Amino acid sequence: MAEEDLSEMAKDVELHLKLDPPLSANNKPSRSFKTSSSSSPPPCDTSHVLENVLENVLKFLESRRDRNAVSLVCRSWYRVEAQTRSEVFIGNCYSLSPARLARRFTRVRSLFLKGKPRFADFNLMPPDWGARFAPWVAVTAKAYPWLEKVTLKRMFVTDDDLALLAASFPGFKELVLLCCEGFGTSGVAVVANKCRQLKVLDLIESEVTDDEVDWISCFPEGETHLESLSFDCVESPINFKALERLVVRSPFLKKLRTNRFVSLEELHRLMVRAPQLTSLGTGSFSSSTENAGQGEQEPDYASAFRACRSLVCLSGFRELAAEYLPAISPVCANLTSINFSYANISPDVFRPIIRNCHNVRVFWALDSICDEGLQAVAATCKELRELRIFPFDPSEDSEGPVSGLGLQAISEGCRKLESILYFCQRMTNVAVTAMSENCPQLTVFRLCIMGRHRPDHVTGKPMDDGFGAIVKNCKKLTRLAVSGLLTDKAFSLIGEYGKLIRTLSVAFAGDSDMGLRYILEGCPKLEKLEIRDSPFGDAGLRSGMHRYNDMRFVWMSSCRLSRGSCSDIARALPSVVVEVFGSDDDDVDVDEDNADYVEILYMYRSLDGPRKDAPKFVTIL
Amino acid sequence: MAYEKVNELNLKDTELRLGLPGTEQVKEEQDVSCVRSNKRQLQSDNEEESTTPPTKTQIVGWPPVRSYRKNNNNNNNNNNNNNNNNSVSYVKVSMDGAPYLRKIDLKTYKNYPELLKALENMFKFTIGEYCEREGYKGSEVVPTYEDKDGDWMLVGDVPWDMFSSSCKRLRIMKGSDALALDSAL
Numbered sequence: 123m124a125e126e127d128l129s130e131m132a133k134d135v136e137l138h139l140k141l142d143p144p145l146s147a148n149n150k151p152s153r154s155f156k157t158s159s160s161s162s163p164p165p166c167d168t169s170h171v172l173e174n175v176l177e178n179v180l181k182f183l184e185s186r187r188d189r190n191a192v193s194l195v196c197r198s199w200y201r202v203e204a205q206t207r208s209e210v211f212i213g214n215c216y217s218l219s220p221a222r223l224a225r226r227f228t229r230v231r232s233l234f235l236k237g238k239p240r241f242a243d244f245n246l247m248p249p250d251w252g253a254r255f256a257p258w259v260a261v262t263a264k265a266y267p268w269l270e271k272v273t274l275k276r277m278f279v280t281d282d283d284l285a286l287l288a289a290s291f292p293g294f295k296e297l298v299l300l301c302c303e304g305f306g307t308s309g310v311a312v313v314a315n316k317c318r319q320l321k322v323l324d325l326i327e328s329e330v331t332d333d334e335v336d337w338i339s340c341f342p343e344g345e346t347h348l349e350s351l352s353f354d355c356v357e358s359p360i361n362f363k364a365l366e367r368l369v370v371r372s373p374f375l376k377k378l379r380t381n382r383f384v385s386l387e388e389l390h391r392l393m394v395r396a397p398q399l400t401s402l403g404t405g406s407f408s409s410s411t412e413n414a415g416q417g418e419q420e421p422d423y424a425s426a427f428r429a430c431r432s433l434v435c436l437s438g439f440r441e442l443a444a445e446y447l448p449a450i451s452p453v454c455a456n457l458t459s460i461n462f463s464y465a466n467i468s469p470d471v472f473r474p475i476i477r478n479c480h481n482v483r484v485f486w487a488l489d490s491i492c493d494e495g496l497q498a499v500a501a502t503c504k505e506l507r508e509l510r511i512f513p514f515d516p517s518e519d520s521e522g523p524v525s526g527l528g529l530q531a532i533s534e535g536c537r538k539l540e541s542i543l544y545f546c547q548r549m550t551n552v553a554v555t556a557m558s559e560n561c562p563q564l565t566v567f568r569l570c571i572m573g574r575h576r577p578d579h580v581t582g583k584p585m586d587d588g589f590g591a592i593v594k595n596c597k598k599l600t601r602l603a604v605s606g607l608l609t610d611k612a613f614s615l616i617g618e619y620g621k622l623i624r625t626l627s628v629a630f631a632g633d634s635d636m637g638l639r640y641i642l643e644g645c646p647k648l649e650k651l652e653i654r655d656s657p658f659g660d661a662g663l664r665s666g667m668h669r670y671n672d673m674r675f676v677w678m679s680s681c682r683l684s685r686g687s688c689s690d691i692a693r694a695l696p697s698v699v700v701e702v703f704g705s706d707d708d709d710v711d712v713d714e715d716n717a718d719y720v721e722i723l724y725m726y727r728s729l730d731g732p733r734k735d736a737p738k739f740v741t742i743l
Numbered sequence: 744m745a746y747e748k749v750n751e752l753n754l755k756d757t758e759l760r761l762g763l764p765g766t767e768q769v770k771e772e773q774d775v776s777c778v779r780s781n782k783r784q785l786q787s788d789n790e791e792e793s794t795t796p797p798t799k800t801q802i803v804g805w806p807p808v809r810s811y812r813k814n815n816n817n818n819n820n821n822n823n824n825n826n827n828n829n830s831v832s833y834v835k836v837s838m839d840g841a842p843y844l845r846k847i848d849l850k851t852y853k854n855y856p857e858l859l860k861a862l863e864n865m866f867k868f869t870i871g872e873y874c875e876r877e878g879y880k881g882s883e884v885v886p887t888y889e890d891k892d893g894d895w896m897l898v899g900d901v902p903w904d905m906f907s908s909s910c911k912r913l914r915i916m917k918g919s920d921a922l923a924l925d926s927a928l
Contacts, residue, residue, distance in 0.1 A: 241804070241807075243807070243809050244803075244804030244805070244807045244808075244809070245803055245804045245810070246803065246804045301809075306845075327809065327811055329811075331845060331846065332846050333845065334835075355811065440815060463812070464812075464815050464816075466816075488816075512808065512812060513806065513808065514816055515816070516806050516808040516812075516813055516816070517806075518805075518806070545806060545808070570806055570807065572805075572806040574802070574805070629805070629807070630805075654804075655802075705803070
C-alpha cells in the first residue's frame with residue numbers, strides 16, 4: 123500500500139514539473155468559477171512557466187489565511203492555489219455545499235469541518251438540527267481518493283458515514299472527532315479495521331454509543347502505524363488484553379488516552395510496554411476493587427512514570443484515588459500540559475504536586491483546588507500560557523471555591539498567559555483589571571461568573587470596568603466571553619477597544635439595543651457572535667445589516683427579536699441564511715400571542731443558499 | 744401518531760414535571776425552556792432533587808458546562824451518591840435481526856409515545872397502534888421489556904412510571920415471536 127502511495131505522489135511531481143501542463147487539461151474547476159467564463163486563455167509558454175513556478179512556491183504556503191489572500195490576486199493565481207491546497211478548513215459546514223468544495227479544490231488531503239455552533243454544546247439547540255457528515259463523505263469519497271485526514275467538530279456522524287470513509291480512502295491516516303455524536307463503537311470498529319494506514323484515531327469529547335462491539339480487537343494483527351489513540355470519552359468498557367496487545371505492536375505510539383474503564387493496574391501494564399509515550403490519558407487512576415485487600419504487592423507506579431522519559435502531557439484522572447497522585451512526581455518537571463479537570467483534587471493534595479511543574483504551559487483543573495491551589499500555580503508555573511478552571515459544582519448557588527483572589531494571583535505569577543477560561547461564583551473589577559494589566563499577551567479571555575447578573579461582590583457595581591480594562595489593555599485579544607452584571611457601557615467599551623476580537627460570547631448581559639449596536643458598529647474583525655438571554659431586539663439586530671455578509675455566524679437566543687426583523691435581514695442579504703427555530707423540536711402549535719417571537723436566531727453566510735436538509739422545526743426565512 | 748391520542752388523557756398524569764408536585768408556576772417562569780434531547784439531562788434531574796428556593800431556577804445550558812463534564816463530576820461525587828443513582832437509567836435495547844445493541848437512557852423520555860418514537864428512529868421500523876386489549880395489533884414488530892423480576896412484558900401495559908423504574912432491558916421482537924407473545928398476553 124505504501125509503495126502505491128509513493129508512486130502516485132511521484133507521478134504528481136512529474137506532472138507538476140512538465141512544461142506542457144496536464145493541469146489545464148484536468149482543469150475542471152475553471153468551469154464553475156464564474157468570472158473565468160471565457161475559454162481558458164490560449165496556452166503560451168510564459169504563463170505556463172509562471173504557473174508551474176507559482177505552484178512550486180505555493181507548496182510552501184500552509185496558512186489558510188495566506189492562501190486565501192493568494193487566491194484573490196488574479197484568476198491564474200486562484201487556479202493554481204486551488205490545485206495546490208491540500209488542507210481545507212471549513213468553519214461552517216453550511217457555508218458551502220460539498221459539490222462546490224470538490225469543484226474548487228482538486229487535491230485535498232486533509233479536511234477540517236465544523237458543524238453546529240458552540241451553544242449547541244449546552245443543550246440550546248434541538249437535536250436533529252443538522253450538520254451531518256453524510257453528504258460530505260459521499261462527495262469526498264469520489265473527489266478525493268487520496269484523502270488522508272479528516273477532522274470534524276460538532277458534526278453528526280453515523281456509523282454508515284464511518285464505514286464509507288473507511289472504504290473510500292485507501293491511504294487514510296488521521297481521524298479526529300471533536301464534540302461529535304451519532305455514531306457508536308461499531309463505527310469506530312470499522313475504521314480501526316479497514317484503515318490500514320491509520321496513524322491517528324482521536325475521539326475527543328464525543329458521544330459514542332455503546333454497541334457492545336470490541337472495537338479494540340478490530341485493529342488488524344501485525345505492526346500498526348498508530349501514533350495517537352484517544353478514547354477517553356468512550357463511556358463503555360474495553361477489552362484490556364486486546365489494548366495491551368495493540369500497544370505492544372504499535373512502536374510509533376506517542377499519544378494514548380484511555381477511558382475511565384482502565385484501572386491503575388492496567389495503566390501500569392500499558393506504561394511499562396510503552397515508555398516512549400509523550401502524552402498519556404491515565405484513565406480512572408484508581409485501583410480496581412478486585413485487588414484491594416488481597417495483600418498482593420502493588421505495582422511501582424512511580425517507577426513506571428520515571429521510565430517514561432518523554433512524557434510531557436498528562437490527562438485523565440477520571441476517578442482519582444488521591445493517594446496515588448504522587449506517583450506522577452518523577453515526570454512533573456517535564457510536563458508541559460496537565461489536565462486535572464476531571465479530578466476533584468483538594469488544595470492539600472494539589473500543592474505538593476504542582477510545586478515541581480515548572481514547565482507547564484497548559485493547565486486545566488477543577489475549582490476544587492481553590493484560590494490556594496491557584497496561588498500555588500502562580501508561584502511555580504511561570505511558563506503558563508493557557509489556564510482553564512472548570513466548576514466542580516456547576517450551579518448558581520454553590521459556594522464557589524475560586525474567586526478574584528485566585529485570578530489576581532495567576533495574573534501576578536503567570537505573566538506570559540495567553541488564554542484563560544475561568545468559572546467562578548464571585549468576581550471583582552479589581553481582579554479583572556489586574557489581569558488586564560499583568561498579562562498583556564492575552565488573546566483569549568473567557569470569564570464565567572456563574573450567578574447571572576452578579577455584580578462586583580465587593581463594590582456592588584457592574585463588571586463594566588473590569589471587562590473594559592481587558593479590552594483596553596489586552597491589545598492582542600481575539601476572543602472574549604463576558605458575564606456578570608453588565609450595562610450597555612461595557613459593550614460600548616468592547617465595541618470601541620475590541621479591535622481584533624473575532625469571537626464574542628454574551629449571556630444575560632446589557633440593558634438595551636444599544637448594547638448590541640455598540641458591538642456591531644465597533645469590533646471591526648468580528649466573525650462569530652453568540653448571544654443568549656440578553657435584552658437585544660430588532661433595532662440592535664438591524665444595526666448590523668452592513669456586517670453580516672462578512673461574519674461567519676450570529677447566534678441569538680432568548681433575546682427580544684421578532685420575525686419581522688429577521689425576515690428583513692433575510693430579504694436584504696441574499697447570501698446570508700437566516701434560520702429561526704425554537705428550543706423544542708416539536709412541530710409547534712404556534713402560540714398565537716407569541717407567533718412573532720423568535721426564540722433562536724442562527725444566521726450565517728453561505729455561498730450556496732439555504733440548506734436542503736433543514737428539519738421541520740427550522741424555518742429558513 | 745394514533746398512539747398519542749389514545750393516551751392523551753393520561754399524559755398529564757404520567758408526565759414528568761420539573762419542581763415539586765403542586766408548584767405548577769415553576770414551569771411557567773420564562774427562563775426555563777425544556778429542551779428535549781437524547782442526551783443526558785442532568786440539569787433537569789438535579790432540579791427535581793434539589794431543595795433550592797423557587798426564585799433560583801436552573802436555566803437550560805447555564806452555566807455553560809458541557810454535559811459530558813457534568814456527568815463526570817457526578818461519577819466522582821464522593822459526598823453525595825444520590826445523584827449518581829437517579830441521574831441516568833441506561834437500558835440495553837436489542838432488535839431481532841439487527842447486528843448492534845443500543846443503549847438508551849430511559850430518563851430522557853417522559854412517556855411511551857416519546858420512547859417508541861425514539862426507538863422507531865433508532866432502528867428504522869414503524870410500530871402499530873397500541874391498545875390495551877390487543878397489544879400492537881397489525882404491526883410487524885412488538886416492543887417488549889424485561890422487568891426487575893425477569894419477566895418479559897409488553898411495553899405499554901403498565902403506567903409509565905412503573906415501567907421506567909422496573910425496566911431492565913428492551914427487546915424489539917419481530918414476526919412470529921411477536922405474535923406469540925401478543926396472543927399469550
